[in-house]
Each structure stands twice: as C-alpha cells, then as structure tokens.
Amino acid sequence: MVAVKSPLNDEALKIAGDALQGSLVDLIDLSLLAKQAHWNLTGRNFKVVHEHLDEIVALARSGQDDVAERAVAIGVNPDGRARTVADRTSLSQLEAGYLADDKVVAALTEVLAQIIARFRERITATDEADPVSQDLLISIAAQLEKQHWMFQAQV
Template sequence: MAAIKSPLPDDAQKVAGEALQGSLIDLIDLSLTAKQAHWNLTGRNFKVVHEHLDEIVALARGGQDDVAERAVAIGVNPDGRARTVADRTKNPQLEAGYLADDKVVAAITDLLAQIIARFRERITATDEPDPVTQDLLIAIARELEKQHWMFQAQT
C-alpha cells in the first residue's frame, strides 16, 4: 500500500505527529473514563451528571476522529489501539465500582484540567511547524475548557 505523502517538511511532520498522537491518546482515554463514570454513577445529582458525562464522551469521540484524520492527512499513522492507549495514557484512572456523583464531578474536573494543560503545550509546540494542526487543537481545547468550566461549576 502506498504511504500518504506529507505536505509538511519532516521536522514539522514529526512535531505535529507527536502532538496529534498525544491528543489522540488523551481523547480516547477521556471518552473511556467518562463512559466508565457514566455507567457507575450514583447520587442525588445522578441524572444531570449522567447526561453531562455523555457530552464529554461525544466531545472526546468527535475530537479523536478529527485528530486521527489530521494525522493521516500529514502522513502520520494514528495509533488508537487499546494497548497503546493503556501504555501511554497520562490520565488518572477512576476507582472501580460505584462512584458518588460529587467524586465523579471532582475527578472529571481534575482530568479535564490535566488534558487541557497538555493540549495547551501542544498548541504552543505546533505554532510554527503546523498552524493547521494548531488550529484543530485550539478548537478541541476550546470545547474541553467549556466542559471543564461546566463541571467545575458543579463542585
């Protein structure tokens, strides 16, 4: 099979590819974490938090696809395999079992803050090498920050 030729010089492709791969891992793990919380949630605010977690899942899944497709467009193979995500995630994991709504809100708030910080680092890193990738990361970060605000307001 023929490889996709990158529109970027090799050094720019490397920086953008690393930023996209890190973002892909963050977003895949975020979607899994939010779904795990969604399934195991308990508490007085169950319905509101349960539904809000689905918004996080939808955001993360949409972002995953955009990030992976951008990677392929610049000639980088995205790796979203379960083993890769498990081995390379930097996201803290939730406890097993039922999860109280207040603990889920706090955990998701913290998780989003960590992911946003990494996205901001990637935004800075891609400024010169690939403004198109940077633009994509900015758009996803904007939505992550909106969700962070909404979860933070519940604490």
C-alpha cells in the first residue's frame, strides 16, 4: 500500500486533518438530516421546502467529496463511515416521523448555523497551517451561509 506523502509538516497536517475530518462529519450528517426531512416533510410550503432540501443535500454531498479528496491529497485518510459520523456528530437531530414544514425550516436554519460556526473556527485554525484547505473551507462556508440566509428568510 502506498501512502500519500504530505506537503505539510506534522503540526500543520494535524491541524488541517482535524479541520477536514470535522467538516466531513458535519457535511455527511447535514446531507442525511436534509434527506430525512425531505422524505418526511408535510405542510403548505411542501414543494418549495422539499426542493430546497435537495439543494442542501447536493451542496453537502459535493462538499463531502471535496473535503475528503483534500484530506487524501495531504496524506490524511478521511473517515466517512456511518459509525464515525454517528459517534462524532454534534448536530441537532430531527424528530422521527412526519415533519411540519415550519419545523423543518427552523431546524435546518439552526443546523446550518451550527455548521457555519464550526467551519469559521476551522477557517481560523487552518489560516497558517494550510491555506489551501482553508480556501476550500471558505468556499464551502460561503455556500452554507447562502443556504442559511435562504432558510432563515422563511422563518
């Protein structure tokens, strides 16, 4: 098995690796939460929210792939296994069963705010350690913030 030699020193690799792994867990759980809400959504604004949730899923899945590939590129093995995500997620979880559209909008607004706060911490942490990973996190954070704004406008 060939390991990828990292372009980063050990300290920078640890900082960037932790930031990328935390982002990966957040994005995987976001995609799962949004899809769960998508399947169980009810209410007057069903169609609009239903379609908006698919945008969140697409953003999260694209971000997951970019984050995981960046991790591998710097010599870190990404861990997106279900057990890892379940053990490490800190996102608020949805209730089981059918979900009213207003509750989904409020929940996704809160979940996106939680993720954005952590992305901003990771952006700060990777400033000197790995500006390339930082740039990726900034790009994803900008997309998350746009989605947060759009959900927040519906509250």
